[in-house]
Amino acid sequence: MSETPWLTIIGLGEDGLKGLGPASRTALEAAEIVMAPPRHLALVGDLSCETRAWPAPFAEGIDTLLSLRGNRVVVLASGDPFWFGAGATLARHLEREEWCSFPGPSSFSLAANLMGWSLERTVCLGLHAAPLTRLRPHLAPDVKIIALLRDGEAVRELSAYLSDAGFGASALTVLEALGGPRERVTNLRADAVATESFEHPLCVAVDVAGGGPALPLASGRPDGWFETDGQITKQPVRAMTLSALAPRPFEHLWDIGGGSGSIGIEWLLTHPTLEATSFEPNPERAARIAANAARLGVDRLKVVTGAAPDALAGQNEPQVVFIGGGLTGELLHWLEGKLAKGTRLVANAVTLETEALVLEAQHRLGGTLIRLDVSRSEPLGPKRGWKASYPIVQWSVSL
Structure with missing residues (x-):
C-alpha cells in the first residue's frame, strides 16, 4: 500500500467546482477515475478523467468502488461527507490509510446560517432515507429542527405528520439547492396545503409550535x-x-x-x-x-x-x-x-x-x-x- 491514499472523498456544494478549495481541486485534477451520483457529475461538468455514475441504491456502488483499488479515485458526495453523508459508510469498508476526505459546507451549516439559528442548539436529522417518526422525540414547542428530506413529496408528508401530531402551527422553511444558483427559500405553516412543488436537494427548517403532546425527556414516560x-x-x-x-x-x-x-x-x-x-x-x-x-x-x-x-x-x-x-x-x-x-x-x-x-x-x-x-x-x-x-x-x- 502506498503512503498516498488511493481514494479521496470530496464534499461538493451546489455551486460545483466554484466551491472547491485548493486541496480538493488538486485531488480532482490528479484523479484517474471520478465516481459520483449523476447529479454531482453534472455539477462539475466535463472532466479529463474517466467518470462513473454511482448507482442507486447507494450500497450497490460499494463493490464497484473497492474494485478500483490501485487507481487514483475521487468520490463526490454532498456537503460534509461525514454528517449524514456517504463518508462513514465508505470508511467502514476501508483501512484508514486508504482514504482522505475534504468536506464542504454541510446543508445544516448553510441552513442554520440562513435561519440565524445556533447550530449547537438545533436538532439536525437526516430523514432522506429514514422515517419521519424519528422526529417524534424532538417535537415540543420552541424546538428548532433542520431535517434533510429525500424529495419534494416528503415536504407534504412532513407537513401532514406534524399536523397529525398536534404541531400544525409549526413554521416550515423549505430550503432548496442551498449555496447554488438554484437556491430557493419558501416559508409556510405545517398545516397549510403547499401548492408549490419542491425539488431535490432540499432540507426543511422547522420551528416547532402547537399544542401537541411532547414526549418527556426523563425515563418513566407515561x-x-x-x-x-x-x-x-x-x-x-x-x-x-x-x-x-x-x-x-x-x-x-x-x-x-x-x-x-x-x-x-x-x-x-x-x-x-x-x-x-x-x-x-x-x-x-x-x-x-x-x-x-x-x-x-x-x-x-x-x-x-x-x-x-x-x-x-x-x-x-x-x-x-x-x-x-x-x-x-x-x-x-x-x-x-x-x-x-x-x-x-x-x-x-x-x-x-x-x-x-x-x-x-x-x-x-x-x-x-x-x-x-x-x-x-x-x-x-x-x-x-x-x-x-x-x-x-x-x-x-x-x-
Whole structure:
C-alpha cells in the first residue's frame, strides 16, 4: 500500500467546482477515475478523467468502488461527507490509510446560517432515507429542527405528520439547492396545503409550535405512550428499572420478555448511540413492540420473535441484560455461561417463584436487591384510598 491514499472523498456544494478549495481541486485534477451520483457529475461538468455514475441504491456502488483499488479515485458526495453523508459508510469498508476526505459546507451549516439559528442548539436529522417518526422525540414547542428530506413529496408528508401530531402551527422553511444558483427559500405553516412543488436537494427548517403532546425527556414516560395488551412494565417501576440499567454510550441491551417494548424503547431514547434487542415469544406482542418503537422514533430497536434462551443464540453480545418476564433457572444458567464477564443484569421478579429464584441467585452471585411497592389513590366509597400494585423484587448484578 502506498503512503498516498488511493481514494479521496470530496464534499461538493451546489455551486460545483466554484466551491472547491485548493486541496480538493488538486485531488480532482490528479484523479484517474471520478465516481459520483449523476447529479454531482453534472455539477462539475466535463472532466479529463474517466467518470462513473454511482448507482442507486447507494450500497450497490460499494463493490464497484473497492474494485478500483490501485487507481487514483475521487468520490463526490454532498456537503460534509461525514454528517449524514456517504463518508462513514465508505470508511467502514476501508483501512484508514486508504482514504482522505475534504468536506464542504454541510446543508445544516448553510441552513442554520440562513435561519440565524445556533447550530449547537438545533436538532439536525437526516430523514432522506429514514422515517419521519424519528422526529417524534424532538417535537415540543420552541424546538428548532433542520431535517434533510429525500424529495419534494416528503415536504407534504412532513407537513401532514406534524399536523397529525398536534404541531400544525409549526413554521416550515423549505430550503432548496442551498449555496447554488438554484437556491430557493419558501416559508409556510405545517398545516397549510403547499401548492408549490419542491425539488431535490432540499432540507426543511422547522420551528416547532402547537399544542401537541411532547414526549418527556426523563425515563418513566407515561404508560399511555405505549400500545399494550396489559403486559407492560408500569411507569414508576420502569423509571426505577432504567435507573438500575444505567445506560452508557454505545451499549447494547437485551430486553428479554419484551411485552410492549417499553424498556427497550426508553433505553434507546436515552442516547442515539445505544442499541437494543427485544426478545418476545408472542408474535402479536413482538409486532406491537416494533410498532411502538417506530412510532416513538426509535425504529432501530431490533425485535426477535422467540423464547429465551434459544432465541438469544447468535445475537450480538450485550453489555446489559434486562429480564422483565420469564426468568427461569435454565435462562439464568445460560446467561451465566454465555455472557462476557462484567455484563450487567437487572431482573424484575413479580411471582413468589421468580422471587425465590432471584433470592437464591443473589446469594450465589451477589448484587443488589430492592423491593418496589407502589400504591395509587383510587375511589373508596365516597372517599379515596390507596390501592397497592403487586410488589416487585429487583435484582441488579454484574455477572
